[in-house]
Amino acid sequence: MLLIGERINGMFKDIGEAVLNQDPNPIKYWARHQYEAGAHYLDVNTGPTVLAKEQAAVMEWMVKICNESVPLPCCIDSTNPEAIEAGCSANRHGKVMINSTNADQRKMDLYLPMANKYNAAIIALTMNERGVPRSAADRAALAMEIVVNADMHGLPMEDLYIDPLMLPANVAQEHGVEVLEAIRQIKALAPGVRTTIGLSNTSQRCTNRRLLNRTFLIMCMAVGLDSAIVDMDDEALADAVTAANVLLNRDIYCDSFLKTCRYR
Amino acid sequence: MAVTIAKERWTRKVAEVLLGSGLTAVKVGGESTLPFIFSDGEIPNRPVVALEVWDMEPVDWPEPLVSSYDGVLSDPVAWAKKCVEYGADVVCLTLVSAHPDNQNTSPEECARVARDVADGVSVPLIIQGCGVEEKDARIMEKVAAALGGRNCLLGCATQKNYMAITASCMVYGHNIIASTPLDISLEKQLNILITEMNLAANRIVIDPVVGPLGYGIEYAYSIIERTRLSALAGDKMLAMPVICFVGQEAWKTREARSVTGEIPEWGSQERRAIQWELVTATTLAQAGSSLLVLRHPESLKQFKLHLNNIMQK
Numbered sequence: 001m002l003l004i005g006e007r008i009n010g011m012f013k014d015i016g017e018a019v020l021n022q023d024p025n026p027i028k029y030w031a032r033h034q035y036e037a038g039a040h041y042l043d044v045n046t047g048p049t050v051l052a053k054e055q056a057a058v059m060e061w062m063v064k065i066c067n068e069s070v071p072l073p074c075c076i077d078s079t080n081p082e083a084i085e086a087g088c089s090a091n092r093h094g095k096v097m098i099n100s101t102n103a104d105q106r107k108m109d110l111y112l113p114m115a116n117k118y119n120a121a122i123i124a125l126t127m128n129e130r131g132v133p134r135s136a137a138d139r140a141a142l143a144m145e146i147v148v149n150a151d152m153h154g155l156p157m158e159d160l161y162i163d164p165l166m167l168p169a170n171v172a173q174e175h176g177v178e179v180l181e182a183i184r185q186i187k188a189l190a191p192g193v194r195t196t197i198g199l200s201n202t203s204q205r206c207t208n209r210r211l212l213n214r215t216f217l218i219m220c221m222a223v224g225l226d227s228a229i230v231d232m233d234d235e236a237l238a239d240a241v242t243a244a245n246v247l248l249n250r251d252i253y254c255d256s257f258l259k260t261c262r263y264r
Numbered sequence: 265m266a267v268t269i270a271k272e273r274w275t276r277k278v279a280e281v282l283l284g285s286g287l288t289a290v291k292v293g294g295e296s297t298l299p300f301i302f303s304d305g306e307i308p309n310r311p312v313v314a315l316e317v318w319d320m321e322p323v324d325w326p327e328p329l330v331s332s333y334d335g336v337l338s339d340p341v342a343w344a345k346k347c348v349e350y351g352a353d354v355v356c357l358t359l360v361s362a363h364p365d366n367q368n369t370s371p372e373e374c375a376r377v378a379r380d381v382a383d384g385v386s387v388p389l390i391i392q393g394c395g396v397e398e399k400d401a402r403i404m405e406k407v408a409a410a411l412g413g414r415n416c417l418l419g420c421a422t423q424k425n426y427m428a429i430t431a432s433c434m435v436y437g438h439n440i441i442a443s444t445p446l447d448i449s450l451e452k453q454l455n456i457l458i459t460e461m462n463l464a465a466n467r468i469v470i471d472p473v474v475g476p477l478g479y480g481i482e483y484a485y486s487i488i489e490r491t492r493l494s495a496l497a498g499d500k501m502l503a504m505p506v507i508c509f510v511g512q513e514a515w516k517t518r519e520a521r522s523v524t525g526e527i528p529e530w531g532s533q534e535r536r537a538i539q540w541e542l543v544t545a546t547t548l549a550q551a552g553s554s555l556l557v558l559r560h561p562e563s564l565k566q567f568k569l570h571l572n573n574i575m576q577k
Binding site: 251260 | 490
């Protein structure tokens with residue numbers, strides 16, 4: 001289970017202020033904190049307050065701070081292609097990840113070549129200009145369009161992370177089972193392709209957020225989810241993932257199995 | 265019909281352990297592929313072969329072994345030199361006399377003998393205790409100090425005595441053999457316990473306590489194989505090289521000890537016993553063991569010839 005830490009996002013007050021004041025310290029703190037909690041990637045998002053023309057420079061600045069703090073690759077989270085390119089170019093550790101494209105032809109034609117250029121992994125959302133599909137089958141259909149396009153551009157399947165888009169349990173409760181079925185279908189239809197979800201979407205504006213997130217993540221692991229963008233601050237989440245890896249026969253059991261997620 | 269050979273793409277590897285220092289230092293492990301499958305990764309180091317020396321003259325050793333070490337069996341230093349002459353990469357000194365049932369030799373005396381052997385040969389040393397856990401903890405404390413700075417491999421640490429032996433390795437700069445009887449979960453657990461004491465993970469060698477050919481080798485094979493697979497898949501707490509005490513086990517067997525003529529169909533004892541040790545060694549190397557401790561010099565010679573062939577890419 002590849003864990004992408006979600007915290008370095010300008011939507012959070014401390015990061016938003018750090019970006020405004022050009023203060024690297026909150027970014028350094030959360031880079032370190034998520035790394036020590038076991039994150040494999042750091043999602044980096046400038047947030048909505050940064051002007052479009054400044055987003056590329058801010059993204060580059062944020063990625064550099066992350067790289068200087070911890071030896072983790074960044075996941076470049078933006079809707080601005082210049083910001084994504086700047087982030088990809090600045091990343092120094094491991095394989096950078098683009099967050100994200102979707103099934104829109106224009107977007108795929110823009111981001112898939114960029115992924116090739118930077119030897120990047122890329123997250124692809126199973127939605128297009130018509131929105132988020134309702135059924136597992138429709139999600140899987142969009143996933144296959146993405147897979148075909150990726151293949152045409154020569155992107156390796158293991159660098160493609162399909163996100164079937166989880167929606168909040170309080171307003172879109174019927175989507176959970178569809179997402180689970182979509183993950184299963186996508187993994188079966190395109191061997192080698194990876195999957196991911198933005199886990200915190202599960203519980204936006206719900207109570208017991210962490211419990212909902214954690215429970216859904218384990219459900220997804222059982223149907224083959226490869227990675228997720230998560231709140232690394234939830235220790236119980238990391239523990240549940242470690243336990244699930246043992247139960248799914250992926251990691252050898254030992255009495256101190258909870259300690260093993262700290263060893264990379 | 266064209267056949268596509270499937271290639272594995274491993275992203276992690278076994279840690280590389282350094283034994284000894286200077287020109288005769290030896291590296292063990294570091295593999296990023298399954299045993300001898302050169303197409304899928306790197307095998308930076310050949311399996312390392314050691315010969316075993318006791319700190320007292322063995323009683324009741326099979327004749328083929330005794331005759332190979334004629335004249336040196338009561339002198340560990342001379343015996344160790346003979347092992348190097350025979351082509352051992354490493355010498356393994358087993359402090360058998362320290363066992364309460366033998367001479368119950370003191371830790372201080374053990375350390376003196378270890379120091380003499382270390383001074384007598386330039387190859388790296390493995391020092392093995394007598395198998396009594398509490399005594400071995402005390403022995404290794406003294407041995408570690410006497411061999412301070414020589415980067416030896418000390419064993420065998422178990423769940424019961426690992427704390428003392430780990431501390432000795434940390435203070436005096438040695439590597440540790442982590443020993444658990446054929447249980448991969450316990451193997452992993454012991455490595456976690458040792459690394460939690462802040463001994464570096466690349467100073468640990470795993471001893472799965474193998475059985476020889478005919479006496480449970482299959483079980484040992486599967487444990488060693490699963491250890492390698494876990495290492496390659498990214499489990500850092502199983503990414504250590506594996507040591508096998510081949511000679512110790514093979515020469516206990518009936519097949520090695522039965523004198524020529526006792527069972528006519530079994531033929532010559534010497535040939536049979538050497539083959540028993542050799543096949544145990546080659547099998548465990550195939551499973552993934554990178555450090556093998558043998559006894560008979562002819563087994564060592566044949567094993568090295570085997571490695572010459574199999575290490576060709």
